Amino acid sequence: MSVDFPADENGDVLRAMQADGDDLSVARDIDFSLLFGDEESAKAFCVIFAEKGYEVDYGPWEIDHDNVTDLNFGKWNVQVVHHMVPDHAAITAFEAELQEAASPLNGRNDGWGCFQVNEV
16 A cells, blocks of 8 residues: 655655665564753753653764764764654654754754565
8 A cells, every 4th residue: 555645854765765665564673863962951851751651872973074063062872762654743753852852951853774575
């Protein structure tokens, strides 16, 4: 079944997944990444989502200096794992929830990803 996605970044990713034969009706772990400027903020954010029952992890961000314009930001990467169907509305809503919690800690979303589940 083909789904038409909105013309935004999440829609672009989901369209590419669908074109590659991913079965977007199957739930799987989706990794959401966020960037923080310092370790304390990254830890504080992790506590918030760990208390909500999500698997969280953080560590220094592996910076690709050729592709980063602001090297003073994003020195710490946080990953939040959410088991869900890769649905545009659900992903967009969860990113908004993440950003709402990250903003007071000077954090920002940095994308999401997951393993492909092939259609049978």
